[in-house]
Amino acid sequence: MTDPAALDAEDKDPVVAEYDVYITPNSEEQQLYVLQYLNRPPDQPFTKATQSQPAELRLKKESGFVEVDIPIDIHHNYNRPAGVRWGESMRKTKGFGQTAFGIASGFERTMPRASNRPGAGEGAPVAAATADDDDNIEEYVAHFEDANEKGHVLNVQTFGGQILKDDGKGPSYMLGTFRHGRPLEGYQLHLTRLNGLVQLRTQFHHIDASAQLEAVSRRREKESQEGAKPAEPKAFLPTVKKSGGDTAAELNQAFMKSANQEQWNKLNYFDEDSQDAYTAYSERLFLPEVSDAPKLHSALTNTQFLDTMSARSNGKGGKNKAPKRTADELIEISDESDEEEETCGEPSLS
Known part of the structure; x- marks a missing residue:
């Protein structure tokens, strides 16, 4: 007779669907990242x-x-005077060479050369006034639409983050896509390895730009009172730099410097409902021909698999290795169509 308890346990965990799983090949030319907007519903x-x-x-x-600029609705629930002040701060700081803000710039500020400094070349950027001191603010607010078209209004919200790459030490993430196969084949699950994750948070570059203009204004005021120091030749003594540079502070400083010097690469962005997005989705996230796909085999024997999965706690925060099971206790996990073999080589990811 069938055990009622066993039937009840089986009904609580039924198999609702089965899929054939395929892994797409790795490609150096294809870089796949997932952008996660942490404070966006x-x-x-x-x-x-x-x-x-x-x-x-x-x-x-x-x-x-990575930075992403998202348009702001400047016509509803928008503070126009503040938007103009912040927009002017961004425009002016970028005007004298500031291409990035915050950690993406290595926390470096590009300061304009004072026009009254001896030796300053012609065409050198002149120290700008702060946005609050600009006499044109009221005019920009009065002619808001025209000011927006000319770049005087902060009309985008910036999200930024750093790529969390797969370093081989942590988990390896994969992106799964479903496709219905040929008749009688059912659905297929195609897995594509991710090159990294990017957790994007709101960036306040307009605040950094305002603070930068205030620093420029303070320096300009100081030079107007004390006078700009003339550019004088400086003597230097050549020294031999000590080997090293591998401490945490030195590595961090070198990284910040290289981040500041690196230029932005602008990428084309296609909406998810565009034809270009659908084409890339079809070409890059599926294995083109599944009939020739090699089968994936486990590199562990049944005994090794069960020993790995059956580690149990010893009650002291650690884990004790479970005793090895006999052949009679092993559970067959390989596919019935595979050749009967206890161990195989490394998995093929073709």
Whole structure:
């Protein structure tokens, strides 16, 4: 007779679906990242349908910094005077060479050369006034639409983060996509390895720009009172630099310097409902021909698999290795169509 308890346990955990799983091949030319907007509700994605399609995406490949500019609705619930002041701060700081802010710039500030400094070349940027001191603020607010078109208004919100790459020590993430196969084949699950994750948070570059203009204003005021120091030749003594540079502080300083010197690469952004997005989705996230796909075999024997999965706690925060099981206790986990073999080589990811 069938055990009622066994039937009840089986009904509580039924098999509802089965899928054939395929792994797409790795490609050096394809870099796949997942952008996670941590303070954005999942039901409000940045898409064209929600009128918030990203206006620009920038990448510093070597240092791994990513920034995304999202348009702001400047016609509803928007503080126009503040938007003009912050927009002017961004415009002026970028005007004298500031290309990045915060950690993406290595926390470096590009300061303009004073026009009254001896030796300053012609065409050198002149120290700008702060946005609050600009006499044109009221005019920009009065002619808001025209000021926005000319770049005097902060009309984007910037999200930024750094790529968390797969270093081989932590988990390896994969992106799964489903596709219905040929008749009688059912659904297929295709897995593509991710090159990294990017957790994007709101960046306050307009605050950094305002603080930078205030520093420029303070320096300009100081030079107007004390006079700019003339550029004088300086003597230097050559020294031999000691070997090293591998301490945490030195490595961090070198990273900040390289991040500041690295230029942004601007990428084309396609909306999820665009034809380009669908084409890339079909070409890159599926194995083209599944009939020739090699089968994936386990590199562990049944005994090794069960010993790995059956580690149990010893009650002291550690784990004791479970005793090895006999052959009679082993559970067959290989596919019935595979050849009967206890151990195989490394998994093939073709």
